Amino acid sequence: MSENVIQIKNLTKQFKTKFGTLTAVDDVSFDIRRGENFGLVGESGSGKSTIGSMIVGTYGPTSGSITFRDEIDISRSSQSREPSLKQQIQLVFQDPGGSLNPRKTIRQILSVPVQLYAGKRLTTAEVEARIKGILEQVGLPVHYLDKYPRAIGGGEKQLVCVARALAANPQFIVLDEPTSALDVSIQAKITNKLIELQKKNDLSYLFITHNLCLVRNMCDRLAVMYLGSICEYADTAEFFENPRHPYTQMLLASIPVLSDEEERLKPQKIKSIGEIPSPLNKPKGCPFHPRCPFKKDICSQDTPQMREVSPGHFACCHCI
Amino acid sequence: ACGTTDGGGAANTAAPGNTGAPSTSAPAGATVLRGTCTTTPETVDPARGTGENDLMLYVNLYECLVAPNAEDGSPEPQLAERWEASEDGLSYTFQLRQDVTFADGTPLTSKDVKYSFDRMMTMGEGFAYVLKDVLAETVAVDEHTVEFKLSKTFGPFVSALTAFRIVNSALVEANTAAEGMYGDNGDYGTGYLLTHSAGSGPYVISSFTVHDTMVLTKNANYWNGAVPAAAPDTVEIQELTEASTTKMLMSNGDLDFVHGHQDSTTIAALTANDGIEVAELQEAGLNYFMMNTQKAPTDDVHIRRAISYACDYEQMKQILGGAPDANGPVPTNLFGYVDDFEGYSYDLDKAKEEIAASKYASDLANYPIQLDYIEGNGDTGKLVYLMASSLESLGFKVVINETPWVQFCNNEAEIATSPNVTNAFATAGYPEAGSILELKYASWTVGNWNQNEWMQDEKFDSMLNEALGTVDDDARIALYGQMQKYLVEEVVPSVYTCASVIKPIYNANNFEWPAKHATTEYNFYYADYIMK
Amino acid sequence: MTKELKANAAVEQGQNPRIESLKKSWYKFSRNPLSMLGLVVVLAVVFVAVFAPYIVPYPEDAGLTTKIAESFQGPSAIHLAGTDEYGRDVFSRMLIGTRSSLVIGLLVLAISVPLGVILGLVAGYYKGKLISRLIMWVTELFMAIPPLILAMVVCTMFTNGYLFAAIGIAVAWWPWYTRMTYNMVTSLSNELYIVYTELSGVKVLKILLSEMLPNITSSIVTKMSLDMGSIILTASSMSFVGLGVQPPEPSLGAMVSDGIQYLPEFWWLTVMPAIVVVLIVLGFNLLGDGLNDVLSVEEK
Amino acid sequence: MRKTVVAILKKLLHTVILLLVLSFVVFSFIRLIPGDPVKISMGPMTPEETIAQKRSELYFDRALPIQWAHWLKGVITEGDFGESLFTHRNVAEDIKQYLPKSLELVFYCAILILIVGVAVGTISAIFKNSWLDNLIRFISYLGVCTPAYAIGVLLLVFSYTLGIFPIGGMPTIPDNYVRTGMMGLDCLLVGDFALYGQVLKCMVLPCLSLSLGSIAYMARIHRGAMVENINADYIAFAQVAGVSRGKLVMKHLMKPSFIPTLTIYGLQVASLIGNAFIIEVIFRYPGFSQYSLNVIQNKDPYGIVAVTFVFGIIFAVVNALVDIGVAFLDPRIRINTSE
Amino acid sequence: MEKKNLALNIENLSVKYKIYEGILEVIPGLSMHVEQAERVGLIGETGCGKTTVLKSAAAVLQSPPAIVHKDAIEVCGVSVDGKKGLRSVRRNVSMIFQDPSSSLNPTLKISTQMTDILKSQFPGKRKAEYGQMMLDALDSVSMPAPERVLGSYPVQLSGGMRQRVCIAMALMKDTNLMLADEPTTALDVTIEEQILDLLDKLVREKKKSLILVSHALGAIRKITDRVYVMYAGNVVEVGKTKEVFEHPHHPYTIGLMAATPKLTGSGIADGIAGDIPSYINPPKGCRFASRCPRCTQECLEAPPILADMEDGRQVACHHAGEEAAV
């Protein structure tokens, strides 16, 4: 299965703000394969959500392209997309509370995509049956249908969000930090459910998070972003064994871990220093160079290019 | 006195000078008279105002060729020494006094008289309408002789001159703006006269803030002997609409007099205080229910008669604090009033008969009577209520509207917006029956608030023209008499409720009110006041 | 606490969730004595407004009655709030005057709320587009003038009466609803559930009506209740200067202003209707605050 | 900060343009209403020619846009707002006469509202839930619900019976004193403190009647803001970090709490001028609101336009001042608009 | 244990919040202590009452809505009771809050906020002296460009800088006890590490006692000696940090550890289903019962007591020592 679900080429997104142009995503390329769980990691403000938003069509890119299943160009905003495309690409947000309408019961919430994407008029009974089917898939009891979102817990809300995405019967789901608003104990339940559903429904995921440990445990491949650009991009196992980019190393080294065993897996010789600059005044050259312990003169001059350091493992650094 | 009640039509409270604190504008030791009224004049220009409040001001600042006399209001010389009319009644020659000077010391000459009349007739505002079709030309024959050439005979001519005031032409001309709507005459001094006086009267304006305060001070150069020392050195009149404030100021002693149509409760409350008294001044005017002769159902004379019978005259007079009777359309104290017909009395049975005789008898409910009155005009609201409930008991449907003054005027300007009946006080413009008869019933004076009757009666018009054109007094009175009889017995355009009496309240501890003058505004001639 | 439990339990069992949630809100609401006081006052006002002509001692006094002989009687058992200059019973007139206050309030809301909310929804949804700018521009235009002045200007342009007083006030009032709705809709547009429905291709009208509107109704209802008070105050200030309801029909503001000239001797002519105005406004304010508590807490 | 000011000035300009459009709307409206204000202004029996002449002088016989353009030209080139049919003089002069007096009244009210409102609100918040707090809350609730005219009448009667303050009117200011048109200020400028005292004394009642409602409202808002901020983390943090209690309340708590208060304050002050007419009528205060009421009731076209215009400007200026104040208090806004 | 030597001693603390819906019985009866120079961790799910405990210790809990009962809260031997006590307790604790952006006054400059603290700590000094003290304080938290920071408002600083400022401010007071309430949750991993290291260093250097609350279990493990695990207002497990992390006894702790994704990539256990019970009418037995795989009738009826285990650990579970069951 090497067919690409999503292929991103030279994607750039700029926002015009009061204080100038903000390049949220800067010349990013990667692809997501069919049935794959692709992790996108990076610190806050690095542009992860912006990429996700462009894929689902919240807004179009400034430049670059996004291709769906190697053929359909989807680098347009959602308004100009046809319904079938909207159906095939779904989205789950970080904040489960905010993504459910507090004035609607779970049944009403779920019936929207069910009816919208049915392609024909459904009877009430049909809708009901489908809703129940989906609810069962995500493992929520049927009596939840009559509750308002505020009456159920955070984890359950997120399951409803997943159910709502599934109701469209999609091929690809963008998961924008689906668990970071939840407690660890609940996070586990959701991630496991997501993996299970992926297998069952032959789904592909773009899994956006800043928790590297989580990516380690559920993604097939991952990309690390820093200030709008991707700095490293590899298979999960390869990445954790052999991180190449100084930022990824710093990131890994910073992870607080629970056991000595894990401690040993972390790169030892690098320490976190400096502050993350504002994306509004990005450093010239390599965006990471002000914090980089290995920086050379060239780093502050030229923007490094993405290079394949080993098969399937790309990094973007002058020093490799 | 003239055709309008006070401008605001509101209860004429008069504002004292400054009550909050002692006046600082008057020099120490000067006597100050403080009064209020609900609306102060908008200008000091004698060519513009016709309202009671305007006139109260004018009499103190300006003078006329002739003035009404104190006993009966008939004209007597003021600035003119004597006059004579030509045989054909088309020319009047006036000999002016030689000793008159304006407040600034300039002597008054025929030039001033000509200027004043020309100015008024050109501007066309104020009382100009009285002589509009009559006065052809004013000629200054020599320095102290003026000749008026008329285009047609006009019986009340001399009487009418009591409304035409003489201004200081030199002063006004010196202060005329070049640009204005009067061509060569620029603004004709209207700008200057907004806030300045230019007359020969015993007082001059020393400060005038529109709709707020006006301050009058003695004319030091008064030609007719010095203004009596007992008269107030300064008169401050403030505009004050809120009756309660007026009342409190008055009983506090912060106020010397309150002008106008206060309602009876206020008067009662105030006169309970020691020294506070009320003057009763019968105006040359009446309270009318003016019935629209063009609008159903009041276009039917039977309905109008029914309304006349439905009016509880006695109680209404009582409400107004015991006002004298009105008998017919002309005030009883006016030159030309004739009493040779029978008026109406409160008689519901007769009213019912009249209704039965009318074409609306079976259909009263479909012809509601709209009854308007002026907001805040003393006790008139009560009269209207009394009338309305009486009418309702007869089966009419009555809609009452308490209308702000301006709205009232606006409505009356056109037949479409005029109501069936209005209640208001109307007064003569010059002291003669012809004035009020023309103002209220001539077909050419419709569209003014004094005439909600909307009379279009050819017979009446020709009678009126004939009367006004008659120079001989007795003949004219006889004609007036016929008109009154005709109106009361055949046309029935109005209900004549009772005479108009204004009741200024004053503090007798502070000053002494002079002997009564037949013409209302001359009761506010401050030179006659005696301060204590 | 037991009631609370029951309410909770009912929700648990998944009966009609909407009704249950209403019940819960009601329970919360009813526990606040001030809100309940507000509700009681408002209900009483409504009751009085509807039935005043049938319950007052002298219903005829709302009209043209004149009983000059009985004028200016102080409060007594026969005339609870005394009589006025025409000898009419002030108590009866106050109660009947309540009706016009309420009717004007309702009329104003009936005009300004739908207008304001619809415009606000459209402007909010199409934020940044021409239509939105246009709407908000007009809104600002109307908000650039003090409401009372605007209302009076509009009022004097028409003739007097209920409807025109209401139109006058409504002209000054709708922009506030537009702006409020606009603000809420623009912030709702950033809510993820709206973003989601937009992304999934739900029609605009449906988003506005079934996703957004239910989320702003509670704020609008709260504002309406609070506004009732302000509108009644404004209307009474207007009738204080003679705009609006015309005599002989009683209106509270006009009663106060007419009574002022009889101060201080006949104080009841002003004081009594003024108290009624304060009471009505107080009632609506208390109710509004109560609703605000319940509805905004529910939101969280 | 400079950029903030620029932004605010831009907004002001925007408002002025808005108001010009509004004046056009008002013009059209006035032309639409039945009745002829020109005729009414000239007295009952004035002949039609004279009225027509007047109409043409006032541009009332011209097409609306022409009339409006003429008016606009007058306003822009010579500050000429047209002639009032109510006072027969230039509206600009009327404004000059009445507006300063109202502004002065509002100025004193504004000070009163600010000081008393904030003080009462602060006390209420500090003694949250005590009997004092409850009493204050109760009174301010009542205050918010009581119409200004009722308060005015009440004060009038009280003061009448007690005889403490003058119950209406203002002392006459000698003509040679007049500089700004504000009575008190003129007295101060001339140095006549005795008269200034009298002016102040006369202003007490109108000021009180006009402010009490707003004071109550401000107290409520300020209390709310304080109470909300008391729970803020930074207060707890400053408390643990050892900031003294006085500083904590008067500085660390007051400053952020003042932001919402100031916004409401601006609205209140701006609306004071519009709401003042009843008070001005009751207390015989010769101010602009009363004038507005008069021109509105007289349907005086240029008067109404000018009044709406002036109110619009006042609203805009007050709002701009509040914006500046808020930006001054709240660095978040300042920095966000100027970086 | 010699109580006099304790940096903090809380005995049988109970906290209720009165809110619109009713009374939240958040903390039913909690005891904990911190010894001199000891670093203690406090972990638990969102809403389990960690902040509440810290705030009660620092005596800054707002009442109302909080209703506090306790047998004792003593900081360095001084009880918080009475006005005097309160003041001296506050003098003896410093606290860093969860969210650096909300714990600095947004309307005051950093220098103003710091000076106000200094003025109350060291009254009567000259301006320049205060300035120097502030610079020193900022230096001690390795703040880049401290002068610029002093002249800034909080909005002008990044999250990491704000947290440094908070720490500097907390350190200005010479106290024995430092309470750190999730000082790093709002920050990114790389910055989080810097801040934790800094805090660790300072506390060690100055021999302060520390309570660190954190969601990041790794951080707790790195810095603290002893850890309290809380669940729904109760302490469910206490012990040496390393030991608790390696061999958790309480089913909640066990679930928590298992659910945390590991760098080793060994997969994720299924976590703990369900939510914290409502604090309005909390269950009368064990509050964890509804989510507990070991739950028995006993658990539903009586709340377990924190009991000593043979390995020095304390666990509040009716089934303590039955790890096998999970």
Ligand SMILES: Nc1ncnc2c1ncn2[C@@H]1O[C@H](COP(=O)(O)OP(=O)(O)OP(=O)(O)O)[C@@H](O)[C@H]1O
């Ligand atoms: N609509 C927008 N307008 C302007 N700037 C935006 C917009 N959306 C995002 N940004 C900016 O783009 C940058 C990247 O944002 P993005 O949300 O993609 O980051 P992220 O990696 O998802 O961060 P987080 O982990 O905090 O979610 C940020 O600096 C953000 O402020």
Ligand SMILES: Nc1ncnc2c1ncn2[C@@H]1O[C@H](COP(=O)(O)OP(=O)(O)OP(=O)(O)O)[C@@H](O)[C@H]1O
């Ligand atoms: N001021 C308050 N009013 C009402 N309830 C409160 C208040 N503060 C806290 N609570 C409630 O008390 C419970 C415990 O709160 P606390 O803040 O102590 O939890 P926490 O463990 O610090 O959570 P987190 O990890 O989210 O910071 C929560 O359920 C919260 O809703």
Ligand SMILES: [Mg+2]
């Ligand atoms: Mg994001």
Ligand SMILES: [Mg+2]
């Ligand atoms: Mg917390």
